[in-house]
Amino acid sequence: MKIVYFSGEDWEEDYVRGKLIKDDITFFKAPAQDYPTYKDKEAEVLSIFVKSRICKEELDRFPNIKFISTRSTGFDHIDLKETEKRGITVSNVPAYGANTVAEQAFALLLNLSKRVYESYNRVLEEGKFTSEGLRGFDLKGKTIGVVGTGNIGANAVKMAHGFGMKILAFDIKKNEELEKKFGIEYVEFDELLSQSDIISLHAPYNEHTHHMI
Numbered sequence: 001m002k003i004v005y006f007s008g009e010d011w012e013e014d015y016v017r018g019k020l021i022k023d024d025i026t027f028f029k030a031p032a033q034d035y036p037t038y039k040d041k042e043a044e045v046l047s048i049f050v051k052s053r054i055c056k057e058e059l060d061r062f063p064n065i066k067f068i069s070t071r072s073t074g075f076d077h078i079d080l081k082e083t084e085k086r087g088i089t090v091s092n093v094p095a096y097g098a099n100t101v102a103e104q105a106f107a108l109l110l111n112l113s114k115r116v117y118e119s120y121n122r123v124l125e126e127g128k129f130t131s132e133g134l135r136g137f138d139l140k141g142k143t144i145g146v147v148g149t150g151n152i153g154a155n156a157v158k159m160a161h162g163f164g165m166k167i168l169a170f171d172i173k174k175n176e177e178l179e180k181k182f183g184i185e186y187v188e189f190d191e192l193l194s195q196s197d198i199i200s201l202h203a204p205y206n207e208h209t210h211h212m213i
Contacts, residue, residue, distance in 0.1 A: 001022075001023045001024070001044055001045060002023070002024045002026075002040070002042045002043045002044050002045070003020070003023055003024065003025045003026070003043070003044070003045040003046075003047060004025075004026050004028070004040055004043045004045070004046050004047070004062065005025055005026065005027045005028065005047045006028050006030070006031055006032045006046070006047065006048045006049070006052045007028070007029070007030065007031050007048060007049035007051055007052055008027045008028065008029060008047075009029070013027045026040070026043075031048070031049070031051040031052040031053065032046070032048060032052040032053065032054060032058050033052065033053050033058065036057075038061065039061040039062070040061070040062055041062075041063055041064055042064055043062050043064060043065060044064055044065060044066050044067065045065070045066070045067045045068070045069065046062060046065055046067075046068045046069070047068075047069050047071065048068065048069070048070050048071070048077075048078075049070065049071050049072055050070070050072045050074060050077055051077070052070075052077060053077050054068060054077065054078045054079060054083075055078075055079040055082060056079065056082050059079075059082060059083070059086060059088075065086075065088055066087075066088060066089065067088065067089045067090075067091070068083060068088055068089070068090045068091075069090075069091050069092075070090070070091070070092050070093075071093060071096070072092060072093060072096055073092060073093060073094055073095075073096045073097070073098075073151070073152070073204070074092070074204060074205060075090065075092045076204070076205045076206060078090055094150075094151060095151050097152075098151035098152050098154075098155050099155045101152045101155075101202075102152050102153075102155035102156040102158075102159055102202075103155075103159070105156060105200055105202075106156070106159050109139070109198065109200070110139075113136050113137050113138070113139060114136040115134045115135075115136045118134055119131075119134055122134070139160075139163040139164070139165055139198075140163055140164035140165065141164065141165070141166070142165050142166070142197040142198060143165065143166040143167075143168060143195060143196050143197045143198070144160045144165045144166070144167055144168070144196060144197070144198045144199070144200060145168045145169070145170070145192040145193065145195070145196030145198070145199045145200070146160070146167060146168070146169045146170075146184075146200050146202065147169075147170050147171075147189070147192065147199065147200070147201045147202060147203050147212075147213075148170075148171055148201065148202035148203035148204070149169050149171045149174075149175045149178055149184075149202075150171075150202065150204075152202045153169070153171070153200075153202035154175060154178055156200050156202060157169065157178050157182055157184055158182065160200075161182045161183075165198075167182060167183070167184040167185070168184070168185050168186075168187050168191075168192050168195060168196055169184045169185065169186050169187070169192070170186065170187060170188070170189045170192045171186070174186050189212075193213075199213070201213060
């Protein structure tokens with residue numbers, strides 16, 4: 001099978017070549033659109049990441065493509081109408097970084113609530129170790145609104161519960177297991193916005209979520 005692999009790091013190339021020893025793989029370190037003159041009439045598979053934009057122009061360069069695999073949860077960088085028109089199957093990785101992304105969100109939240117960056121800058125730029133004007137707040141007892149309770153949002157809920165936060169949630173489909181286990185309350189979107197001290201957004205980007213906040 002002929003595979004074209006975009007946005008690949010060195011370790012990925014070593015790993016993939018070791019696993020797919022019978023396949024013909026061409027590796028590129030940058031996204032697909034960074035190689036506008038590269039064409040491959042025999043390639044059957046494209047493996048991409050979030051920075052690769054796949055639309056009509058890119059697909060015209062690979063007329064024999066049958067399958068596109070994006071190594072990410074999000075897939076808004078792929079023109080699905082165009083791939084459907086051409087009969088190309090597209091896959092993503094729904095559980096990619098589910099815990100990692102939620103942890104990153106809480107790392108940023110703690111940075112803001114404890115004013116870590118401001119404290120660091122004061123020490124770095126002024127050489128002062130004073131706490132004056134840097135009072136933060138505790139997460140415990142605060143209300144967090146989680147928008148989207150899929151794989152990432154569910155992990156955010158678990159972390160918020162561990163911090164002793166009240167949890168409101170909004171999703172087009174309720175996660176009953178989360179409701180029962182962590183006592184979250186599903187509410188309408190506008191109510192979540194008005195009642196939450198903190199909002200954590202974990203919704204996929206599409207035409208329905210564009211500019212939702």
